[in-house]
Amino acid sequence: MQDSPRHFQLPSDNQIRLFLVFLAGVAAALWLGLQVGKEKNTLVFGILTVTAVFAVMHFLGDRYWMIILVGLSDALPSPLILGRNLNTNELAHLAVIAMAFVRVVLRRQKFRLFDRRFLPVFLLATWTLLAFVKNPSGLAIFGSEIVGARWYFQLFLSFGAFFVLSSVVIRRTDIFWIFVSLVGVTALEAIPAFLHAQSALSLDPFQAVGRLAYYGPMQSLAGVALVIYTLLLARYPLPELFSLARAWFLPLLALLGGLGVMSGKRMGVLSLVVQPLFAAILRRNFFAAALLSVGSVLALGVLVVGHGRYFRLPSSAQRALSVVPGDWDLDAYAGASDDFRAAMRAIAAREIAKNPWFGRGFTLNVDESFAEQMMYGRGIREEMGGSSAFAHGSWHNQWFGTAADLGIPAAIFYAALYIQMLVVAYRMVPRTRTGDPFHTFSAYVFLRMCLTIMTSYTGGGATIFVSQAWLFGIFWAVHRTLGEEKAAQLPVPPLSEGASRGDLMIPRAR
Structure with missing residues (x-):
């Protein structure tokens, strides 16, 4: 029996797209290889960075906007453009705006300007x-x-x-990742500070003294402490934090307070003390807020009274507490001066x-x-x-x-x-x-x-x-x-007798 002739089938649109993408990838790889051979590493790094950013945003889908959280940190490497750094904040903002423009063109998103x-x-x-x-x-x-x-x-x-x-559309699960990113990015900021502290002696004398004394790496950790403390007060009512079920809160509070004092930032310490009062305004837990604030003041009082008598605080901690009379070093008083801001x-x-x-x-x-x-x-x-x-x-x-x-x-x-x-x-x-x-x-x-x-x-x-x-x-x-959730839950009012007959807009003749 003679076989029927085979019919030639044209490739599908998807196969054509994949083939074109493959050719473009091969061409791009060859071109990048030539640039590396010419030692144009800065150009290659910039192109790869931008490509990686848009690849991640494409993977995130309608959550592409979360890439902007990376821009909260300047600790990540950034590409050079015309010999100047485009910092991560600028890069993240540019990427989000560009991706939003693409989504508008493709009619995948609308904006309310x-x-x-x-x-x-x-x-x-x-x-x-x-x-x-x-x-x-x-x-x-x-x-x-x-x-x-x-x-x-x-x-x-x-x-x-x-x-x-x-x-954009914000889901409740997105809030969790926003907070995780916020804490992570803030902690990431501490890495350059610690690295700079190790190389402080190689700097000019003025900068070296500042970084070794009260502008050391602990200053960056104070930001982490403040973010975590604020999140705790936003998540839990104050009475719940003092319950036995939250026994971890007081040790964590002591750790966060210690980081705040060691940072040398006077306003950072004050923020940790008054935060419970702000939280009490929201939930009317004034007694618990007063208890926490008084406890914080007493803890600071122990440090002030004990310094010079039973122990000696580092220079950064002395600077943070120097607004209170105490046996502080002269450089702590000098660092606490407000002449610069004045x-x-x-x-x-x-x-x-x-x-x-x-x-x-x-x-x-x-x-x-x-x-x-x-x-x-x-x-x-x-x-x-x-x-x-x-x-x-x-x-x-x-x-x-x-x-x-x-x-x-x-x-x-x-x-x-x-x-x-x-x-x-x-x-x-x-x-x-x-x-x-x-x-x-x-x-x-x-x-x-x-x-x-x-x-x-x-x-x-x-x-x-x-x-x-x-x-x-x-x-x-x-x-x-x-607002949209509340509108969706509103009951639809029943139609009146006149409306059911279709004469809702027609007044009855007398």
Whole structure:
């Protein structure tokens, strides 16, 4: 019997795509191999980094936005672009915005840009743009002598990331991974600090003294302690933490408090003491909060009284406690001086008086920067040190710094944003039960905003939104999710007799 002739079958679309991807991969591998042979390792590293980031985001699917949590740390290596580092924060913001754009083009995601709840952010972004137009600056990578545009670049990236995050879908399981990433990234920040401490003697004398004394690696561990402590107060009511079922809390509290004292950060120690009072505002557990705060004060009192009599505290711990009268070393008193911040406030006041509307901008003359650094190294700490700090966007004061850089209206918009976040988070907590991840996240945002406002006079500046955009964006996404859940649970009102006949909109004639 004669066999029937075989029919030729064309490859399917999927097979064609796989073949094209294979060819592209082979070509890319050959090209990268040639670049490695030419010792262009920086270029290869940058391409591989970007490829890996987008591969991870594709694997995460609609959770691609979680890559932005990696940007909370500057400890990870980052690629060079035109000879300059693109830090992990900028890279993460860029990646999230780019992936969001792709998803919009593919109609996999929609965004809510024009929402009245975002008004403070809209106003802040608009004013930042106007300040840039009024005080333009360039980039050092392009050979500009007047630099500072990178601060504007970071702010605009953070505004874009905020609008992306506020439109994504947040699940309760995502909150767990957000907190895990937050603790992990904060702990990761301590690694460079410990490495720098080991090489402190190889630095110039001024930096070496600072890092060996009260600016050592313990300062970075204080951030880990504060994050964990805030999460505990957000997750558990205070009476529950004192129960026998939570016997691990007091030893952990002692460890976290020890890290806070050893950090040398006075505001960090104060934050650990007053946090229970902020938590009590949420859940009305004032007695337990007072008990915990009094216990913390007594523990600090033991350290103050015992120092010099029964034991000797390290220099960093002395600096953290030097605001209280005690037998402290002279260098601890010197390190606790506020002359540096006072000098920067004076400089900021002069800048605000010159241009109260749009500030001085983020402009920095390269030649002046080198001159200031040389004078700073010779010991002119207050005036020139403050000048060098504000030139790099770090005023150590949220309100003076914002008004000096972007104008008084920008400081007002920041205040409106903080008050809005504080009030909305406070109202969200009772809408969920204790133990619900959304409940914990809302309480965490409330506590975080309390600390932000409390420390705004000694830290922060006009660019602080760069580190806050992820928190604000995710918060509004959670807020929207809770609103949708509440709307879905509302019962549908029954139709009236007239509506059932179809004459709901037609008035009856008399």
